[in-house]
């Protein structure tokens with residue numbers, strides 16, 4: 001369980017980026033949303049100890065982040081940053097994914113097993129010899145996920161994992177996230193993409209000016225006045241509501257609902 005208890009974060013500039021945020025998450029897909037500057041990144045960085053609370057407490061499966069190093073916490077919480085291409089420096093995918101486990105001092109056999117597993121989970125089987133810089137945006141995004149997964153973290157933080165990707169690449173990333181969820185990982189998705197929230201999230205956490213203003217199911221989130229938070233309802237929902245169908249999560253559900261209504 002990731003547990004955030006009444007966390008305040010004040011940067012050296014005096015900026016109060018988090019003002020008493022509390023939440024918990026387990027093995028689920030939670031979308032962390034909110035306007036620019038609302039505190040999403042600041043909150044996410046508390047979950048793997050990159051930032052420590054000014055006040056309050058953060059625990060990762062009972063480990064207080066103040067009492068553990070980022071290296072220790074990174075085996076529990078993996079953070080995939082935005083624009084991951086700047087992360088790669090090895091000559092091939094195998095070496096890139098093996099880098100983290102190698103630093104853990106694991107045997108060559110165990111390293112290879114982890115790389116194999118991580119590449120499979122990220123839908124990158126058969127990419128061992130590829131050079132990271134020759135890969136597409138979607139492949140790089142999945143490679144970044146594989147690198148973090150090879151540390152076998154229980155929880156994953158994904159920062160805008162589909163931004164800038166075409167539909168096909170996005171859906172590979174989405175498939176990879178679903179697969180991880182079904183294998184017992186908890187995933188925190190930081191995003192401005194409301195279509196992605198609708199498609200993938202099980203729960204939504206909305207921040208506004210450093211405060212948690214909503215924490216609940218996706219359907220309830222989309223019934224909020226999202227304009228007040230600089231967010232837009234997905235087109236799919238606007239169409240389904242216009243058609244009198246109500247809440248749907250995919251084009252397929254919309255079509256089924258319309259077909260059902262017509263019978």
Ligand SMILES: Nc1ncnc2c1ncn2[C@@H]1O[C@H](COP(=O)(O)OP(=O)(O)OP(=O)(O)O)[C@@H](O)[C@H]1O
Nearest residue numbers: 011012013015017035036037038039040041042043
């Ligand atoms: N290192 C820092 N020093 C001082 N202030 C910071 C620092 N990092 C972030 N802030 C401020 O803290 C507030 C929250 O920033 P944060 O990056 O957490 O927001 P965000 O919701 O992730 O925004 P975005 O959607 O733009 O990525 C903002 O006002 C930001 O300017």
